[in-house]
Amino acid sequence: MTELSATHFLLLSAALFIIGMVGVLTRRNILVIFMCIELMLNAVNVSLIGFAWELHQLTGQVFALFVIAIAAAEAVVGLGIVMALTRRADTVDIDELRQLRE
Amino acid sequence: MSLQVLIFSLLACVSILGALGVVIARNPVHSAIGLVLSFLNVAAIYLIARAEFLAVVQVIVYAGAVIVLVVFVTMLVHPDDLPEFHGRRPLRIVTGLVLGVALLLEVAAAVLTRSLSGAPGPWTDEAVAAVGGNTQALGQTLYSDYMLAIQLTALLLLAATIGAIVLARPEAVSERVAAARRTLTISLAHPRGLDQPERPPALPRPSDGQVKPAGSGRPIVLARSANEFTEQPAWGEWRTP
Amino acid sequence: MERTVDWLVVIPLAPLLAAVINFLFGKWWIRHRAHWIAVPAVGVSFLTSIVAAWTVLSRHERLHQPLYTWIRAGEFHVPVELVADQLTVVMLLVVTGVSFLVHVYSIGYMHHDPGYYRFFAWLPLFVFSMVMLVLANNFLVLFVFWEAVGLCSYLLIGFWFRRRSAAEAAKKAFVVNRIGDFGFALGIMLLFTSLRTLDYHAVFEAIPQLSSGTVTAIALLLFTGAIGKSAQLPLFVWLPDAMEGPTPVSALIHAATMVTAGIFMVARAHPIFLASPIALWVVAVIGALTAFVAATIATTQFDIKRVVAYSTVSQLGYMALALGVGAWIPAMFHLLTHAFFKALLFLGSGAVMHAMHDELDMRRMGGLKRWMPLTYWTFVIGAAANAGIVPLAGFWSKDEILVGAWVGGAPLLALVGLVAAFFTALYMFRAVFLTFHGQPRFDPHELHPHDPPATMAVPLVILAIGAAVTGFLGVPPETGWIHHALEPVFESATHHKVSLSLTLGMALASTLVALAGLWTAHAAYVRGTISPAAVAERLGPLYRLAANGWYFDVFYQRSVVRPLDAAANWLWRTVDVGIIDGAVNGSARIVALTAQMWRRLQTGLVANYALAIALGTVLLVGIYLAFGSTLFR
Numbered sequence: 001m002t003e004l005s006a007t008h009f010l011l012l013s014a015a016l017f018i019i020g021m022v023g024v025l026t027r028r029n030i031l032v033i034f035m036c037i038e039l040m041l042n043a044v045n046v047s048l049i050g051f052a053w054e055l056h057q058l059t060g061q062v063f064a065l066f067v068i069a070i071a072a073a074e075a076v077v078g079l080g081i082v083m084a085l086t087r088r089a090d091t092v093d094i095d096e097l098r099q100l101r102e
Numbered sequence: 103m104s105l106q107v108l109i110f111s112l113l114a115c116v117s118i119l120g121a122l123g124v125v126i127a128r129n130p131v132h133s134a135i136g137l138v139l140s141f142l143n144v145a146a147i148y149l150i151a152r153a154e155f156l157a158v159v160q161v162i163v164y165a166g167a168v169i170v171l172v173v174f175v176t177m178l179v180h181p182d183d184l185p186e187f188h189g190r191r192p193l194r195i196v197t198g199l200v201l202g203v204a205l206l207l208e209v210a211a212a213v214l215t216r217s218l219s220g221a222p223g224p225w226t227d228e229a230v231a232a233v234g235g236n237t238q239a240l241g242q243t244l245y246s247d248y249m250l251a252i253q254l255t256a257l258l259l260l261a262a263t264i265g266a267i268v269l270a271r272p273e274a275v276s277e278r279v280a281a282a283r284r285t286l287t288i289s290l291a292h293p294r295g296l297d298q299p300e301r302p303p304a305l306p307r308p309s310d311g312q313v314k315p316a317g318s319g320r321p322i323v324l325a326r327s328a329n330e331f332t333e334q335p336a337w338g339e340w341r342t343p
Numbered sequence: 344m345e346r347t348v349d350w351l352v353v354i355p356l357a358p359l360l361a362a363v364i365n366f367l368f369g370k371w372w373i374r375h376r377a378h379w380i381a382v383p384a385v386g387v388s389f390l391t392s393i394v395a396a397w398t399v400l401s402r403h404e405r406l407h408q409p410l411y412t413w414i415r416a417g418e419f420h421v422p423v424e425l426v427a428d429q430l431t432v433v434m435l436l437v438v439t440g441v442s443f444l445v446h447v448y449s450i451g452y453m454h455h456d457p458g459y460y461r462f463f464a465w466l467p468l469f470v471f472s473m474v475m476l477v478l479a480n481n482f483l484v485l486f487v488f489w490e491a492v493g494l495c496s497y498l499l500i501g502f503w504f505r506r507r508s509a510a511e512a513a514k515k516a517f518v519v520n521r522i523g524d525f526g527f528a529l530g531i532m533l534l535f536t537s538l539r540t541l542d543y544h545a546v547f548e549a550i551p552q553l554s555s556g557t558v559t560a561i562a563l564l565l566f567t568g569a570i571g572k573s574a575q576l577p578l579f580v581w582l583p584d585a586m587e588g589p590t591p592v593s594a595l596i597h598a599a600t601m602v603t604a605g606i607f608m609v610a611r612a613h614p615i616f617l618a619s620p621i622a623l624w625v626v627a628v629i630g631a632l633t634a635f636v637a638a639t640i641a642t643t644q645f646d647i648k649r650v651v652a653y654s655t656v657s658q659l660g661y662m663a664l665a666l667g668v669g670a671w672i673p674a675m676f677h678l679l680t681h682a683f684f685k686a687l688l689f690l691g692s693g694a695v696m697h698a699m700h701d702e703l704d705m706r707r708m709g710g711l712k713r714w715m716p717l718t719y720w721t722f723v724i725g726a727a728a729n730a731g732i733v734p735l736a737g738f739w740s741k742d743e744i745l746v747g748a749w750v751g752g753a754p755l756l757a758l759v760g761l762v763a764a765f766f767t768a769l770y771m772f773r774a775v776f777l778t779f780h781g782q783p784r785f786d787p788h789e790l791h792p793h794d795p796p797a798t799m800a801v802p803l804v805i806l807a808i809g810a811a812v813t814g815f816l817g818v819p820p821e822t823g824w825i826h827h828a829l830e831p832v833f834e835s836a837t838h839h840k841v842s843l844s845l846t847l848g849m850a851l852a853s854t855l856v857a858l859a860g861l862w863t864a865h866a867a868y869v870r871g872t873i874s875p876a877a878v879a880e881r882l883g884p885l886y887r888l889a890a891n892g893w894y895f896d897v898f899y900q901r902s903v904v905r906p907l908d909a910a911a912n913w914l915w916r917t918v919d920v921g922i923i924d925g926a927v928n929g930s931a932r933i934v935a936l937t938a939q940m941w942r943r944l945q946t947g948l949v950a951n952y953a954l955a956i957a958l959g960t961v962l963l964v965g966i967y968l969a970f971g972s973t974l975f976r
Contacts, residue, residue, distance in 0.1 A: 012147070016117065018202045019124075021198075038137065039121055039140065056222045057225060074262075079171055083175060
C-alpha cells in the first residue's frame with residue numbers, strides 16, 4: 001500500500017459506487033436518485049482510469065470517455081423525464097409513482 | 103507512504119465526503135453541491151492517473167454541464183412537489199444500508215485478495231509524450247480503433263437531444279382543449295358544445311382565487327387575469343385537471 | 344431392348360389435369376359440364392395407351408421415360424420413371440379402356456347428382472393413380488400410388504358421405520386396406536434393408552443373393568398388401584361394403600381395376616415369389632379358398648350388387664390361385680377378361696338400379712327382361728362370361744387357370760376351383776333369373792323400368808362385345824395372342840408342358856360344371872323343381888354360414904372392433920380426462936395459486952425493484968467470491 005496502485009483506485013471506485021447505490025435505494029426524491037446514478041457512473045470511470053494507468057493502456061480512458069458521453073445523454077433524457085413527471089404527476093417522489101403496478 | 107498516495111488519499115476522502123453529502127443532504131441543491139465536490143476531486147485524481155484530457159472533460163461535462171442541468175431542473179420543480187426525505191420507509195433505508203455495507207465488504211475483499219495481472223500496454227509515459235501528450239494519444243486511439251463507436255455515440259447524443267425536446271415540450275393548445283373537454287361538462291345546446299377547438303374552454307371559476315380539483319391534495323393557484331391564458335403559463339402554475 | 348420416349352407421360356398427365364381442373368373449378372364454373380373435361384382426358388389417355396401397347400407389343404421393346412428424381416439421400420435413390428413393358432401395357436389397356444367406358448356411362452348415371460363435378464374429379468384422379476401404379480419402375484413409387492388408389496377408393500365409396508352407411512363403408516375399406524398396406528410397407532422396407540435398392544430391375548437381379556427365409560418373408564409381406572387390396576381371404580370384408588359407392592365406381596374400382604392391383608403387383612414381382620415356394624403355396628391356397636368362400640357367399644345374397652361384389656372376390660381368388668401355381672399368364676389373362684365382364688355386370692346392375700329407382704333387392708325384381716331387353720342381353724353375356732360358358736371370355740381364362748393349377752402341382756386346388764366354378768354359374772344365373780325372368784315382384788304401375796339412355800347403353804354394348812370376344816385373345820390355349828404378348832415378361836417362370844388331352848379334359852369338366860350350375864339355377868328359380876327355401880332349410884348351419892359371409896364381419900366385430908372400442912373408451916375416460924386433463928388443469932391451478940402469492944411482490948414501487956436488483960448483485964458477487972475459483976474458470 002505504499003505505492004499508488006490500481007487497488008487504490010478500485011477501493012475509491014467501490015466506495016463511490018456503493019454510496020451512490022445506497023442513495024438510489026434509500027432516497028425518494030427522483031432528482032437525488034438521478035444524481036446518485038451519476039455518482040455510480042463516475043465511480044465506474046474511476047476504476048477504468050485506474051486500470052488504464054496501471055496497465056499503460058488507453059482503452060480504459062476511451063471507455064471512460066464513452067461512459068461520460070452516455071452519462072450526458074442519460075442526464076438529458078432523465079431530466080426531461082423528471083420535467084414530464086412533475087408536469088403530469090405533480091411529484092418527484094418515486095413512492096407516489098405506482099403506475100408500474102397497473 | 104509516498105506523496106502520491108497521500109495526495110490520492112486526501113482527494114479520495116474529500117470526494118467520498120462529497121458523495122455522502124449527495125446522499126444525506128435534505129435539500130436537492132445541497133446534494134448537487136456535494137456532487138460537484140465529488141466530481142472535482144475525482145477530476146484531480148484523473149490528473150494523478152495521467153488522464154489529463156478526461157480530467158478536463160470531467161470538469162466541463164460533469165461538474166459543468168450536467169450539474170447545471172440538474173440544478174436548473176431542481177429549480178423548476180415546485181418546492182411543494184419535493185418529497186420528505188425522512189419518514190415512512192425506515193425498513194427500506196435499513197435494507198439499503200445493509201446491502202451497501204455487504205457489497206462494500208465483498209468488493210473490498212475481492213479487490214484486496216486479488217492482484218492485477220496482464221501484460222502492460224504500449225502507452226508508457228514516454229510513448230504518450232512522444233505523440234505529444236495524453237490528448238493526442240487518446241485522439242489517435244479514438245479515431246482509429248474506435249471510429250465506429252464514436253460515430254454511434256454522436257448518434258446517441260442526437261437521439262437523446264431529440265428525446266429530451268419531445269419530453270420537455272409543453273403540451274399543444276389543442277391537447278389542452280381536448281383534455282379540458284374530457285373533464286368539463288358542456289351542454290350540447292350551448293354554442294361552445296360545438297366542435298371549436300380554437301377556443302379553450304373556461305377553467306373552473308376560482309373561489310377567492312383558489313380551486314381544489316378532484317384527486318389532488320393541493321390547491322392550484324390560478325392566474326388572476328384572463329389575458330394570462332393566451333400565453334403559455336409558467337411551469338407549475340397552470341395545469342390541466 | 345429399351346427405348347426412351349417422351350410421350351409416355353401423357354397417359355397419367357391427362358387424367359391428372361382433368362382431376363385438378365374439375366376439383367379447382369368444378370364447384371363454381373364447370374358444375375354439370377365436368378364430363379367435358381374428364382371424358383376426353385381419359386380418352387386421350389386410352390388412345391396413348393393403345394399407341395404404347397402397339398409399340399411395345401409389335402416391336403418387342405420396353406418404353407421408358409425418366410421424369411425426375413424424387414429422393415436422393417446417400418445410397419437411397421428413388422427416381423420417378425415411367426416404364427412400359429408388355430405386362431404394363433396390357434394393364435394400361437384394361438385400366439384406361441374400362442375407365443373410359445365407365446366415364447361415359449357415368450355421364451348418364453350420375454346426371455342430376457349435386458356432386459357431379461366432384462365425381463368427375465375423383466374418377467380421373469383414380470385413373471391417374473392407377474396408371475402411375477402400373478407404370479412405376481420401383482417399389483416405392485408403386486407403394487405411393489398403391490396408397491393413392493386406396494385414397495381414391497375411399498373418396499368414391501364415401502362419395503355420398505351424407506349417408507352414414509357410405510361413410511362407414513369408406514372408413515371400413517380404408518382401415519382394412521391399411522392392414523394389408525402395413526404388411527406391404529414392411530415388405531418394401533425389408534426389401535430395401537436387405538438389397539439397398541427398390542428398383543424393379545435391380546431387385547429382381549439381386550434376388551438370388553438373398554437367403555430363402557428373407558425372400559419368403561418379403562414375398563409374404565408383399566402378398567399381405569395384395570390380400571388387402573385384392574380382397575383376398577381374410578381381408579375381403581371391405582369389398583362388399585364398398586358397394587355403397589356409386590355403381591360406376593363399383594364397376595371401375597371395385598371390380599375392373601383397383602382390386603386387380605394386388606394381382607398385378609404379385610405378377611410384377613414374380614421373381615421374388617418364384618424364389619419362395621412357400622410364399623407361392625400360400626398365395627395359391629389363399630386364392631383357392633377365397634374363390635370358394637366368396638362363391639358360396641354370393642349364392643346366398645339377395646342384393647344384386649353384393650352378388651356381383653362377392654363374385655368379384657371369387658374371381659380375384661381365381662387370379663391369386665393362378666399366381667400361386669405359377670400360371671402367371673393365365674392370371675393376367677383372367678384379369679383382362681374379368682375386367683370386361685365384371686365391369687359389364689356392374690354397369691348392368693347399375694342400369695337395373697337406375698330403372699328400379701335404386702332398388703337393390705332381387706326379391707323385389709323379376710321379369711325385367713320384358714322392359715329392358717338391352718340390359719338383359721348384355722347382363723346375360725356378362726353372367727355367362729363370368730360363369731365360364733363356352734365360348735365367352737371367362738371360359739378361356741378360367742379354364743387355363745384350372746389347367747395351370749393341375750399341372751402346377753396342385754390338383755386339389757384345381758378341384759376347389761371347379762367346385763367354385765359350379766357356384767359361380769349357380770349364383771350368376773340365379774341373379775339373372777331372379778332379376779329378369781319370371782313375374783315382376785314389384786308394382787309395374789308404379790315403376791316403369793326402361794332401358795338406360797345412350798351414354799349408359801353404349802358402354803354396356805361395348806363391354807358386352809368385349810366380354811364375348813376377349814377370350815379369343817387366349818385361343819388356342821397356351822399359344823394364343825396374349826401368351827405371346829406376355830411371354831417376355833415371364834421368361835424366368837417355369838413352363839409346364841400341357842398335353843392336349845388335359846386341356847380338353849379340363850375344358851370339358853369346367854363346361855359341365857358350369858352347365859350344372861346353370862341347370863341348378865334354372866331348376867330352382869325358373870322351373871321351380873328345386874325349392875331354394877327347402878335347400879336352405881336342409882343345409883341349415885351351412886346356409887347360415889354362407890349367408891352371413893362366413894361370419895368374418897362378426898368375428899372382426901367381436902375380436903377387433905369391440906376390444907379396440909373398449910380400450911379407446913377406457914383411454915378417453917381414464918387416461919385422457921382423468922390423467923392428462925387432470926395434469927393440465929392441475930398445473931394451471933398450481934400456477935394460479937402461486938401467482939396469487941407472488942403478485943404481492945409487485946408493488947409498483949421502483950425503489951423496491953431497485954432493492955431487488957441490489958440484493959441480486961450482492962448475492963452474485965458473494966457467490967463469485969465464494970466459488971469463483973471453481974465456477975468461473
